[in-house]
Amino acid sequence: MSEAGYRPLLFSIAYGMTGSVGDAEDIVQDAFLGLTRAHQAGTTIAAPKAYLTTAVTRLGINHLTSARVRRETYVGDWLPEPVVVTADRPGPAEHAELADSLSMAFLVLLEALSPVERAVFVLREAFGYGYPDVARITGKTEVNCRQIFARARQRIAAGGKKAGRAPARDRRAESDELGRRFFEAASGGDMDALLGMLAPDVVFHGDGGGKARAIGKPQTDPRRVGQLLVGGLRRARRLGVSLQPAWVNGRPGAVLNDAEGRVVSVVELDIVDGAVRTIRSVANPDKLGHLGPVSDVARLPEK
Incomplete structure (x- = not known):
């Protein structure tokens, strides 16, 4: 080699x-x-x-x-x-x-x-x-x-935690399909469908680094997580943001882009036993530049 x-x-x-x-x-x-x-x-x-x-x-x-x-x-x-x-x-x-x-x-x-x-x-x-x-x-x-x-x-x-592994090659299609339905339900505001895909012990993490809008602390209540996703994506659509399916660190996820195609945030899903166990959203603009131009849509005003 x-x-x-x-x-x-x-x-x-x-x-x-x-x-x-x-x-x-x-x-x-x-x-x-x-x-x-x-x-x-x-x-x-x-x-x-x-x-x-x-x-x-x-x-x-x-x-x-x-x-x-x-x-x-x-x-x-x-x-x-x-x-x-x-x-x-x-x-x-x-x-x-x-x-x-x-x-x-x-x-x-x-x-x-x-x-x-x-x-x-x-x-x-x-x-x-x-x-x-x-x-x-x-x-x-x-x-x-x-x-x-x-x-x-x-x-x-x-730490009492386990790091989930990437889905095996023969299970990727299954994970990809669940991820597709998950983002479809979140984007469409279908709370019942969304809750049916969230694990009871789901955790939602957001990383804004103090520079972009993100949840202040991890959220663990499934209904609250669903509301945050539906409400966040509804506001994003009003700002011209679209969602593109992606593989993020070997797991189902999505990239959110503004109307000019600039990156707003990246979301990764950990899927365990057919349910979404963890959601991680990275909006810190300093962590997105390697993906291309970064949007100002979610950026917080400078102090």
């Missing part, structure tokens, strides 16, 4: 580390620049994949050291930047399939981990690296990596 062929894997590792499409792409680019400089210096890189994977992981750890400070002062719910695939917006298609294993739920859980714990957990849990490889990549001993992984798993389990 050519060195460029490693980009999908490298992006997914960096995205798992950062939760940011833009930061992940920058990290991958920096890793390739380091490889280019090594070549130019006459250094022989016997295993480019190992070199690049190590560089991306360690750059990700360095990035998280500074990013954690920013997230501790984040306004409202923090959600990762969405990886989106639609019929006419492939987005970062070269790495979309590998990123399927990195759901928003999984990435949010990873926020509880230290940078090194996150690196070990992502490499081991999301990408199935053996402990010898994890140790080599992170610069830790194999015994230490086993301890770090066990500690990370305990910390995530202590």
Whole structure:
């Protein structure tokens, strides 16, 4: 495989580390620049994949050291930047399939981990690296990596949450159909149909980052969630906003665009046992720029 062929894997590792499409792409680019400089210096890189994977992981750890400070002062719910695939917006298609294993739920859980714990957990849990490889990549001993992984798993389990997995390939059509009916009911104001698709323990998260309109705190009452969806989409239609089905982090979702085709927000659905268990809406304009021009429709006025 050519060195460029490693980009999908490298992006997914960096995205798992950062939760940011833009930061992940920058990290991958920096890793390739380091490889280019090594070549130019006459250094022989016997295993480019190992070199690049190590560089991306360690750059990700360095990035998280500074990013954690920013997230501790984040306004409202923090959600990762969405990886989106639609019929006419492939987005970062070269790495979309590998990123399927990195759901928003999984990435949010990873926020509880230290940078090194996150690196070990992502490499081991999301990408199935053996402990010898994890140790080599992170610069830790194999015994230490086993301890770090066990500690990370305990910390995530202590949160009392489970990160849903992407639907299996043979169940994608079923999930896609439920997502289609869900957004159709929400857009059409069919509350009964909508409530019939919401799990009793549904949770609705919104990320506006203090820069766009979003729900102030997670909502858990199914009827309240239904009202928020129906009312929000009704107001959006009056402003010329349309909804386009999409796959978001390997799950059914949608992209909302204004009348000029600019991105307003992205919604992801976690579907469990035939019902919508979690809804995540990202409206923070800083997290949508990788998808194209961003709309001002949902943007809050600057103070």
